Amino acid sequence: MPRVVSAAEIAPTTYPFEIHARGLKVRAGRRMAVDGVDLSLTTGVHGLLGPNGAGKTTLIRALATVLRPAGGELDLLGGASQRDVRRRLGYLPQDFGFYRRFTVREFVEYMAWLKEMPKADIPGAVQRAIDRVDLTDRADARLKTLSGGMVRRAGIAQAIVNDPAILLLDEPTAGLDPAQRMHFRGLLRDMTDICVVVSTHLVEDVAAACTDVVLLNEGRVVFQGATEALAAAGTETDPGDSPIERGYSALLAKGAAR
Amino acid sequence: MTQHASPQLLRRYADSDPTLAADMVWALEVHLESCANCRARLATEASAVAPLVDEIWASIVPDTTPAAVHRTRRLAVWATPAMVPWLAMTALITLIALVADRLVAPPYPSLALLLAPIAPVAGVAAAWARGLDPAHELVAATPRAGLYLVLRRTLAVLVVVIPLMAVATWTSPLRWLLPCLAFTVATLALGGFVGVSRAAVGLVTGWAALVMGPSLVSQRLPSVLEPAALGAWVAVLVAGAVVVRLRATVYTRLAT
Amino acid sequence: MPDEEELVRLVARGDRAAFEQLYRRTAPWLAVRLRRRCADDQVVAEVMQETYLAVWRAAGGFAGATVNGSAVGWLWTIAARRLVDAFRRRARDTVAPLAEEPVSPAAEDEALSDVVGDEVGVALGRLAPELRQVLQAMVVDGLTVRETATLLGVPEGTVKTRARRARLAMREALS
Numbered sequence: 001m002p003r004v005v006s007a008a009e010i011a012p013t014t015y016p017f018e019i020h021a022r023g024l025k026v027r028a029g030r031r032m033a034v035d036g037v038d039l040s041l042t043t044g045v046h047g048l049l050g051p052n053g054a055g056k057t058t059l060i061r062a063l064a065t066v067l068r069p070a071g072g073e074l075d076l077l078g079g080a081s082q083r084d085v086r087r088r089l090g091y092l093p094q095d096f097g098f099y100r101r102f103t104v105r106e107f108v109e110y111m112a113w114l115k116e117m118p119k120a121d122i123p124g125a126v127q128r129a130i131d132r133v134d135l136t137d138r139a140d141a142r143l144k145t146l147s148g149g150m151v152r153r154a155g156i157a158q159a160i161v162n163d164p165a166i167l168l169l170d171e172p173t174a175g176l177d178p179a180q181r182m183h184f185r186g187l188l189r190d191m192t193d194i195c196v197v198v199s200t201h202l203v204e205d206v207a208a209a210c211t212d213v214v215l216l217n218e219g220r221v222v223f224q225g226a227t228e229a230l231a232a233a234g235t236e237t238d239p240g241d242s243p244i245e246r247g248y249s250a251l252l253a254k255g256a257a258r
Numbered sequence: 259m260t261q262h263a264s265p266q267l268l269r270r271y272a273d274s275d276p277t278l279a280a281d282m283v284w285a286l287e288v289h290l291e292s293c294a295n296c297r298a299r300l301a302t303e304a305s306a307v308a309p310l311v312d313e314i315w316a317s318i319v320p321d322t323t324p325a326a327v328h329r330t331r332r333l334a335v336w337a338t339p340a341m342v343p344w345l346a347m348t349a350l351i352t353l354i355a356l357v358a359d360r361l362v363a364p365p366y367p368s369l370a371l372l373l374a375p376i377a378p379v380a381g382v383a384a385a386w387a388r389g390l391d392p393a394h395e396l397v398a399a400t401p402r403a404g405l406y407l408v409l410r411r412t413l414a415v416l417v418v419v420i421p422l423m424a425v426a427t428w429t430s431p432l433r434w435l436l437p438c439l440a441f442t443v444a445t446l447a448l449g450g451f452v453g454v455s456r457a458a459v460g461l462v463t464g465w466a467a468l469v470m471g472p473s474l475v476s477q478r479l480p481s482v483l484e485p486a487a488l489g490a491w492v493a494v495l496v497a498g499a500v501v502v503r504l505r506a507t508v509y510t511r512l513a514t
Numbered sequence: 515m516p517d518e519e520e521l522v523r524l525v526a527r528g529d530r531a532a533f534e535q536l537y538r539r540t541a542p543w544l545a546v547r548l549r550r551r552c553a554d555d556q557v558v559a560e561v562m563q564e565t566y567l568a569v570w571r572a573a574g575g576f577a578g579a580t581v582n583g584s585a586v587g588w589l590w591t592i593a594a595r596r597l598v599d600a601f602r603r604r605a606r607d608t609v610a611p612l613a614e615e616p617v618s619p620a621a622e623d624e625a626l627s628d629v630v631g632d633e634v635g636v637a638l639g640r641l642a643p644e645l646r647q648v649l650q651a652m653v654v655d656g657l658t659v660r661e662t663a664t665l666l667g668v669p670e671g672t673v674k675t676r677a678r679r680a681r682l683a684m685r686e687a688l689s
Contacts, residue, residue: 010678011678093396128596
């Protein structure tokens with residue numbers, strides 16, 4: 001059916017960065033887990049690396065608008081309202097909980113409803129999301145019958161069901177076997193036209209799929225740039241089995257020394 | 259739509275004829291989406307795609323295993339699965355209270371009546387408590403999270419609990435209704451400050467210790483459930499509702 | 515003879531005969547329409563396979579959700595998005611297999627004037643091809659800006675600019 005194209009849809013994009021943070025501070029409990037982060041991210045797959053406790057999860061939660069920043073500014077999609085941002089956001093938390101008795105399809109449909117997708121679009125979009133994560137033959141199986149890796153794929157499906165402009169994935173490959181991780185990286189490579197932030201501590205995932213990397217340590221950004229630049233920052237003497245690991249250790253050591 | 263496409267036009271369209279004007283194609287495609295008749299005639303003209311269509315059917319057939327009949331969980335938009343066991347527990351306790359009232363001698367105040375005001379608290383807590391709702395973080399990050407979802411889930415709890423209580427205390431129907439609503443709202447309001455689980459536990463133990471206990475010991479109906487106290491309950495209800503409305507954003511964030 | 519909407523409702527209940535009938539009735543139309551957007555028959559076959567399998571699996575949702583909706587329209591929205599997905603996968607390795615652009619129209623074309631008014635038809639015909647392509651993808655195919663960008667292999671900003679220019683040109687031509 002021919003549809004009406006609204007003027008707003010084709011208006012030029014007024015913002016240069018999908019995610020724009022200046023001096024962002026976010027509290028986690030008593031600690032200031034994110035302590036003055038400057039971030040400007042546009043479309044592409046961005047890796048978020050850092051040791052445990054660096055503030056990665058807190059930062060992702062702040063970007064997902066589930067944590068209110070304690071200071072600084074955060075503009076998502078050019079300062080759109082929170083509701084608008086959430087409609088165009090996809091989020092997969094690290095320990096994502098789900099209703100065990102739901103089937104994959106029911107779970108993704110429920111999340112699609114929560115994301116205020118137009119009712120008529122939901123069944124087609126749900127099927128498409130399930131197909132993209134390769135869970136087609138288990139779409140009607142209950143979540144409690146699925147392995148950890150499949151459950152995580154269902155989580156990714158709910159994150160992409162509304163075709164988001166910003167996709168936030170916190171440790172999405174935890175519990176996936178190598179074949180599943182490769183498939184996941186393939187999925188990421190298809191998403192270069194949206195702003196994806198993948199928080200992980202698996203350096204190989206970053207190397208394979210990300211266009212650039214943000215290295216976080218103790219709540220601050222230690223490095224932001226292309227993956228190659230991260231690899232180039234390390235020398236033979238730094239600990240690590242690959243150029244990226246060596247670059248990672250080198251930059252962390254340098255940051256700590258300051 | 260009176261005019262249909264001529265066979266020649268359909269043939270040219272089916273053959274991907276590059277000389278077909280773009281506005282013709284536009285008009286034709288829009289028309290075809292709504293006219294089954296022309297689609298059928300297109301099928302007869304589209305001999306070029308017939309082998310492709312047959313091939314694709316052959317490849318689809320093996321995958322059409324009998325589809326599982328899936329009942330869409332529309333119920334989930336009202337109440338989460340996490341709420342179900344708590345509502346069941348509430349129903350069970352109500353039943354026990356009802357039985358106890360029948361067995362125990364008259365001077366004791368009705369147990370069901372004493373329980374009625376706090377009956378919805380468990381269900382409301384289960385709807386929001388971070389520990390009880392496994393999908394808490396996912397739900398909190400969605401646009402629908404917020405006052406609207408809060409009210410839907412609370413309504414679901416009340417729809418279950420109020421009829422139960424009405425049956426259990428059918429001798430004195432209205433004494434407990436306002437207190438019941440007041441407690442519901444108070445749980446949400448207090449929950450916005452200290453967390454729903456703590457608020458629920460606090461309210462229930464407070465009621466049990468300060469009202470239920472003394473009432474059972476002195477074998478008299480508590481004064482707070484007398485009709486004279488209704489005004490106070492209304493005040494609590496209104497105050498609580500205002501607080502919930504003002505602090506609605508707490509339901510759109512991760513509970514700490 | 516049941517219409518397509520009725521067939522989809524039957525498919526939702528697992529009726530394979532209805533599914534085959536739905537296929538026979540709609541596949542030729544879908545194949546022709548897809549081939550006009552994609553020069554690679556293999557991609558068309560893939561997309562159609564995925565589309566009809568998705569229909570088999572998700573028919574229950576359609577039957578429940580849209581009462582007045584057209585089944586064929588729904589079928590197209592699934593197919594169009596699968597086409598975009600296929601292009602996205604291919605764009606990684608090769609150039610997207612777009613169909614050829616129509617050359618200048620032959621003189622003896624009849625008008626289908628009831629659907630597109632004469633003036634609009636003429637205005638559309640005069641639009642530069644790249645502008646009309648964008649408009650067609652968004653209006654006729656129902657794609658979003660991002661999907662149109664993937665289908666045509668141009669950046670999102672370009673899609674928006676062309677859509678605005680097309681709109682402007684149409685408005686000028688019709689005033």
